[in-house]
Amino acid sequence: MKNLPDTDETLLIRTDHSDQAAWQALLTAVTTPNKNGFLANVHVVDDVAYSDLTTEQAVSVARARGDLLIVADTTALTGPEMPLLAVLPFHEDEDDDYDEDEDEDEETKQEHGELRVIAAELWSIENNISLANMDWEDFVNAADEGVFRGF
Template sequence: MTELPGTLSVPVVRADFTDDVVWDLVRQWIVEPTEDGFLADVDFVEDRSLSGLDEATIVAGYRPSYPDEYRHPVLFVIDAVAVATPEHPVLVISLDARYDGHPFRALPQQVQAIQNNLSLGNMDYSDFATSVDDDGVFRDF
């Protein structure tokens, strides 16, 4: 498993390289400002070493080490499920060692809210993880 990417902002890791159009679309949704003008503070990482890995393998490869050893509380992954599913829900992985949270999925248009609120400490990972719909996707509160 590869090491976490050293990024200044929260990483959005590309783990599926089967569809460049979807990758570009998801990136566009993530960088668009919200209705309130908030932007996602993210860095996009194209990491071919993750290509083809399933969710369990990706999650297992990134152990929680924030805030002591890693600067970001969360990692976003554009994997095969995100590419193949019509709403393109990204995988959200908590890296906060203080929270034993399970990964969930979120619409790309919600990355701004998740990243902003977690990075500023306004909300906890569990606020989002427990607000997913029945299919495990966070769409909004």
């Protein structure tokens, strides 16, 4: 796989190149500030080298970067709300995410979080996770059927 850009911004990786109009609509939604002026701070990666990037590969990329990663896949480009896939690797020091008394062994412990977020609300997850203002679980708990649509 081609190396990703080295940037402090959250990567937004396009993995579906089948519909240019849908991609442009998604970019417009992501790059338009909300009514309060909030905007996701993303670095767009629009390269056919990442076509059909699997969830496992995205998780691997996110884990290697150690940061939030956003994927514009087929679901994001075909859904009416443009539900992007947000991937966040969990770090060893994030003990709050795990209960040491659970019977879960190291092999089954989840190493990342995945959550769909509609394009219009990407700013909320990206800003708050990147600045450590909120925890991943805050967004997971606010999601409806696995999709975060805002608070």
